[in-house]
Amino acid sequence: xxxxxxRAKLAAVPDPEIPxxxxxxxxxxxxxxxxxxxxxxxLTPTYSGCPATELIADDVRAALAEFGDVTVxxxxxxxxxxxxITPEGRExxxxxxxxxxxxxxEQAIRIVPRLRCPRCDSSSTQQLSxxxxxxxxxxxxxxxxxxxxxxxxxx
Amino acid sequence: MDAKTTYVLRLADTCLIxxxxxxxxxxxxxxxxxxxxxxxxxxxLLGQARALLTHAGQLEGAGRDEDQLAFLREERDYRNIIxxxxxxxAASPSDxxxxxxxxxxxxxxxxxxxxxxxxxxxxxxxxxxxxxxxAAKSLKEVRYHRQHSSDWVVRLxxxxxxSRARMQAALNVLWPYFNELFAAxxxxxxxPAWDELEDEWRARWATLMQEATxxxxxxSAMQPRGIDGIHSEHMGHMLATxxxxxxxxxxxxx
Numbered sequence: 001x002x003x004x005x006x007r008a009k010l011a012a013v014p015d016p017e018i019p020x021x022x023x024x025x026x027x028x029x030x031x032x033x034x035x036x037x038x039x040x041x042x043l044t045p046t047y048s049g050c051p052a053t054e055l056i057a058d059d060v061r062a063a064l065a066e067f068g069d070v071t072v073x074x075x076x077x078x079x080x081x082x083x084x085i086t087p088e089g090r091e092x093x094x095x096x097x098x099x100x101x102x103x104x105x106e107q108a109i110r111i112v113p114r115l116r117c118p119r120c121d122s123s124s125t126q127q128l129s130x131x132x133x134x135x136x137x138x139x140x141x142x143x144x145x146x147x148x149x150x151x152x153x154x155x
Numbered sequence: 156m157d158a159k160t161t162y163v164l165r166l167a168d169t170c171l172i173x174x175x176x177x178x179x180x181x182x183x184x185x186x187x188x189x190x191x192x193x194x195x196x197x198x199x200l201l202g203q204a205r206a207l208l209t210h211a212g213q214l215e216g217a218g219r220d221e222d223q224l225a226f227l228r229e230e231r232d233y234r235n236i237i238x239x240x241x242x243x244x245a246a247s248p249s250d251x252x253x254x255x256x257x258x259x260x261x262x263x264x265x266x267x268x269x270x271x272x273x274x275x276x277x278x279x280x281x282x283x284x285x286x287x288x289x290a291a292k293s294l295k296e297v298r299y300h301r302q303h304s305s306d307w308v309v310r311l312x313x314x315x316x317x318s319r320a321r322m323q324a325a326l327n328v329l330w331p332y333f334n335e336l337f338a339a340x341x342x343x344x345x346x347p348a349w350d351e352l353e354d355e356w357r358a359r360w361a362t363l364m365q366e367a368t369x370x371x372x373x374x375s376a377m378q379p380r381g382i383d384g385i386h387s388e389h390m391g392h393m394l395a396t397x398x399x400x401x402x403x404x405x406x407x408x409x
Contacts, residue, residue, distance in 0.1 A: 048202025
């Protein structure tokens with residue numbers, strides 16, 4: 001078994017809802033290990049109700065099929081945190097037009113961040129709603145260039 | 156059913172029915188952002204309910220999974236509090252027939268989010284590891300629900316004469332049902348008796364009501380017992396909608 005080849009394959013699986021980042025960059029892959037008949041991947045779901053959870057498991061199974069039986073295990077604790085998004089993942093989110101979390105999950109309980117528009121870099125922005133097109137994002141707009149944008153909520 | 160299973164099921168059913176009621180807003184909220192917000196909150200609650208129902212089924216040990224518990228039980232078997240099964244327009248019988256009152260939904264969401272935040276916070280240290288894991292995850296989600304719904308309660312309560320009157324009407328209708336938030340027994344090592352949450356919940360609620368310039372009604376002696384399966388007349392109608400597909404096409408998936 002070539003575990004590093006499997007790891008490389010796994011690292012290329014994109015998130016189905018935000019394809020700009022991979023599952024590994026999003027920080028939801030806990031472990032990849034060899035089993036008697038193939039590999040086991042341990043994932044941490046992002047939100048309890050995330051509808052992409054089953055799709056993600058299917059994508060992982062398909063990507064690793066060449067390594068034998070693929071077991072996908074969901075591990076709830078410790079709960080996923082945006083603190084686990086990698087620096088590369090943050091950079092890619094920003095370039096994709098989604099502002100990455102600007103503080104840790106703990107700080108987010110107390111403060112509403114001041115964001116810069118990912119398009120024109122203006123700091124004149126406004127939160128429209130704490131929720132967005134998916135559970136993990138909130139909706140903002142730029143008062144300068146008038147474009148809406150999304151923010152990946154710290155959690 | 157033992158006390159531990161009942162304890163988990165009461166919370167699971169409360170999240171499930173709260174989610175179902177909230178999902179009736181999909182496509183009908185006053186503004187697009189709120190449509191997204193209510194749908195997202197409903198989705199979080201549904202995810203929490205799924206995990207809790209699965210766990211309740213395992214504790215029960217009769218081989219029932221989340222779907223069997225959600226879709227194939229009778230009305231009397233549900234253990235949710237009555238507050239969450241009340242129709243979205245319970246405070247406004249003459250709402251024009253839409254069946255949805257944003258004031259009531261907003262107020263109920265805030266009350267439930269504050270309560271769930273207190274309960275999930277305590278359940279993080281449950282000796283039941285699965286329940287503790289579900290609680291730690293859910294706590295992060297309900298914090299956002301609480302912030303969002305509290306903002307709306309203040310905005311509408313301390314708003315126009317019309318919005319304030321409708322919020323006060325909603326509060327007057329929901330008020331007696333809040334008593335059930337503190338009605339369930341605890342189970343040693345699993346989770347607290349709900350009445351342990353009462354002082355903190357009432358203190359936080361009073362602060363919110365003050366900020367929203369709403370007046371707390373007089374204490375009510377009503378003791379709703381949805382947690383024992385004694386539901387309001389609305390529950391059966393809601394289940395008819397919720398269960399129709401699974402009962403018509405047993406085991407159907409997509």
